[in-house]
């Protein structure tokens with residue numbers, strides 16, 4: 001490697017200013033950058049793109065994520081750019097309602113914060129502007145190609161090197177950092193499903209009452225059927241309905257990134273589904289599709305030197321069915337920054353601190369990764385899950401025949417079975433009720449008990 005410019009230096013009062021290099025200006029990297037800068041770290045973010053990415057579309061911000069955004073001080077701006085859905089509504093693929101839940105959590109259930117939907121570019125811009133305002137240096141056209149994990153050094157594609165007390169690898173699901181840390185066995189592969197995304201202007205929906213009900217009152221609406229599911233919500237600021245359809249990979253696949261796709265594939269595939277879906281697909285000729293990727297659970301995030309750790313999608317790609325990938329990544333970025341802020345100066349304690357952080361996060365990440373995967377069982381027609389899905393639909397049909405009010409809580413009481421984790425109240429409590437600030441305090445206590453004062 002070339003010679004490295006070190007970022008560490010001393011402040012005016014002789015205090016050592018700890019430095020952190022963050023690879024990737026995605027939501028994970030920017031969250032970590034903001035919290036670390038707030039704790040007076042010197043922070044440089046290296047981003048391979050030439051400008052802030054404006055890609056993507058709708059993103060759900062569940063309460064566990066909102067809580068972090070409020071701690072960062074950006075929630076007011078996020079709320080101004082976001083939509084606050086009032087309900088989560090789940091239907092079977094033929095249109096009968098299976099689940100209705102108020103999701104104004106602040107008042108209704110004590111999850112402590114809002115459940116929002118926002119355009120990804122808006123939240124990225126808000127985090128980016130806050131990072132700049134605080135004095136984070138963000139370098140674009142800065143692609144990391146090599147890392148010396150023992151020294152905390154990275155090398156850019158230009159040959160330039162940079163060194164810091166700690167390097168965070170937040171470079172997403174195709175992570176170069178993960179590859180350098182763990183070798184090539186950890187490349188992501190197809191999950192077996194593809195997603196199609198449609199962005200339908202809300203002006204096109206107003207003439208039809210059933211379609212209008214998708215945007216007003218604001219809600220998150222989903223349809224589940226054998227093999228597939230559909231989720232949609234309205235983005236008020238963009239005035240578009242964000243629709244995501246998940247299909248088996250045999251029905252069109254784009255191995256890399258969103259690619260233009262043929263809406264006719266969707267019309268053919270969903271021809272037996274709820275007529276509302278059929279009408280929705282008539283309103284646009286524009287779609288994008290891509291393959292959903294997953295990778296083997298990665299058991300090692302940190303390098304033993306304590307100078308490097310993976311964060312966000314680079315450490316754990318999570319299938320999007322519970323809308324938790326970014327939320328969990330943002331939680332992790334926040335908790336790690338809180339721990340580092342308490343461990344000043346960084347140095348010999350770092351390997352233990354990163355170990356404590358990893359141990360504390362692994363279980364939660366694994367649970368959510370597995371629950372997200374289990375969501376496939378609600379619509380995936382293979383193996384065990386086909387019985388699961390079928391028995392669910394059969395039970396729902398029985399309820400409908402009896403003209404009972406279809407309600408999952410009721411089904412749970414009678415059958416002792418929730419069809420999928422997203423609507424299970426116990427899972428919701430664990431996932432949405434999580435408090436990252438409290439979690440950071442408890443990891444710190446545990447860390448100081450275990451490592452700082454060993455018996």
Ligand SMILES: Cc1cc2nc3c(=O)[nH]c(=O)nc-3n(C[C@H](O)[C@H](O)[C@H](O)COP(=O)(O)OP(=O)(O)OC[C@H]3O[C@@H](n4cnc5c(N)ncnc54)[C@H](O)[C@@H]3O)c2cc1C
Pocket residue numbers: 023024025026027028029046047048049053058059060061142143144145170171172173175176177195244311312313314318320323324325326327328329
């Ligand atoms: C269809 C779909 C829907 C989803 N919906 C939701 C949702 O509703 N809610 C939710 O919480 N999550 C959702 N997710 C998950 C979420 O999108 C990801 O978990 C999140 O974006 C990960 O952020 P990240 O910062 O870790 O990675 P990324 O967003 O991938 O950012 C990585 C950054 O690193 C940069 N980079 C890469 N390589 C290098 C390099 N070598 N050098 C320098 N820079 C580099 C990239 O350019 C990029 O800017 C969804 C995912 C999908 C696929």
